[in-house]
Amino acid sequence: MHNWQQGGFGLYVHWPFCEAKCPYCDFNSHVVSHIDQRRWAEALAHDIRRYAAETPDRVLSAIFFGGGTPSLMAPETVAHVLNAARDCWTFANDIEISLEANPRSVEAGRFERYAMAGVNRVSLGVQSLRSEDLRRLGRLHDVEEAKAAFKIARDVFQRVSFDLIYARQGQSLQAWEDELGEALDMAIDHLSLYQLTVEPGTAFWDRAQRGGLRGLPDEDLGADMYELTQKVCSAAGYAGYEVSNYARPGSESRHNLIYWRYGDWVGVGPGAHGRYSLDNGERIETVGHKMPGAWMAASEAGLGEVSREGVSREDQASEYLIMGLRLTEGIDLERLHQMSGVHASEAPLTDLIDMGLMWKDASRVGATAEGRMVLNSVIEKLAP
Structure with missing residues (x-):
């Protein structure tokens, strides 16, 4: 059985633009004064079509527009990308x-x-x-704006x-x-x-290196x-199904489950990563050019990726192992054995x-609640 049949098949679309760069953010995001939405829509659709040629006859279970701030995309841009995906899979x-979406x-x-x-x-x-704390985090919205956005x-x-x-500056447990x-x-x-x-x-x-990030x-x-967090969310009916994610039963993020269950996904857009299996069984990793201008030029010339390697x-x-142990459901031992070819010690x-x-x-096999608190150490002990 292929990875996409066991873990799902998804599409990740990276929109690299933001209104401002948050001081804690290490994602690939950029602030620009003008965006040619039509040009970006077509470039993203073009790369989708190219990757679809390598992944035919798949059932697409999730699409995720991430960033950056995808809510800065014109609705027409989103529609164009979704139409391309619908035509391909x-x-x-x-x-x-x-x-x-950014509340602003x-x-x-x-x-x-x-x-x-x-x-x-x-x-x-x-x-x-x-x-x-929103100001400390460099966010441009305030609390009322966030609540209004949530209502919409x-x-x-x-x-x-x-x-x-x-775990922000000066934040107490209470x-x-x-x-x-x-x-x-x-x-x-x-x-x-x-x-x-x-x-x-x-x-x-x-700021921390200069001693300026106190508290x-x-x-x-x-x-x-x-x-x-685990205790309070559980009592409210939100199970901690992953280290940082909590949901009512059946409302887990299907796209992120593809990552954690090690399914297949295509990644398009600047800096986007993809992991998918070809019909011959080979699994490859693709990485898009990180800078928007370089990605656009590469996409319009053929394909926006800067590298592709076999895994x-x-x-x-x-x-x-690393991804699956983040989930409370853990990982399938037989699938792990099939991947590695050897039985774990x-x-x-x-x-x-x-x-x-x-x-x-x-x-x-999986990590307990206590194990997920020290997951890096657990994985280090299990890794061959």
Whole structure:
């Protein structure tokens, strides 16, 4: 059975433009004064058609517009991309088509036109329900604007998720519990709750190196916040199905599940990554040119990717382990064996089970709640 049949088949569309660059963000995003929407629409559609020629006869289960700020896309651009995908692949009856949105760029009319184009799920980058912290995070919207955007999204789409960042500067455990309660009162079916990390190459990283990023929670408080998040969300009916994602039953992000279940996905747009299997069984990784201008020139000349490489069986097994253990459902042992060609050593797994960090049943293995808190260490012990 092919990876896409086991883990799903998806399309990721990267829109690289933003109104402003957030100081914590290490994604491929750029601020520009003018965007030729028609040219971008055709370039994205062109690359979709090229990749579709390599992945025929597939059922597309999810499409995700990420960025950047995809809600800066003209609805006509979104429609053009979706029409190209529809022409190339068979859409699943329950296909999930998600679009990330910045609260500042939310308009009822624009959202209604996205829905008419086919978008049926929106993910809002709220990030905080505290105005002072929004300013610290470099967000251009305020709390009221975020709540108004959420109401518009809720009125237009049946499925709406939003993101929050916790373990922020000066944030106490009680403050996070209060804010999380407010978020759950707002939520419909899904929340993404990320612990703030300071990544190299970001403005926050430079500030931290100069000693200017004070008041971040220490490791112990960060762990307490994570445990609290699990407990509070679970009590509200939002299962923590992945390290940072919580949903009511059946409302998990289908597109992100493709990544974590190690399915196949095509990636188009600047810096987009793809992982998909060819008919001969070879699995390849594609990476798009990172800079928008370079990607556009390459796409119009043929294909926007800067590299493509085969993924070895050993690397496939390692990636499946790393991604799959983020999920509470864990990974399939027989599939892991088929990828690697060897059976994993039982000794480190037994040790981790004895420590309460892993579980195992007849066919699957996974990390416990405690294990997901130290997942990097767990994976390091399991990796061959």
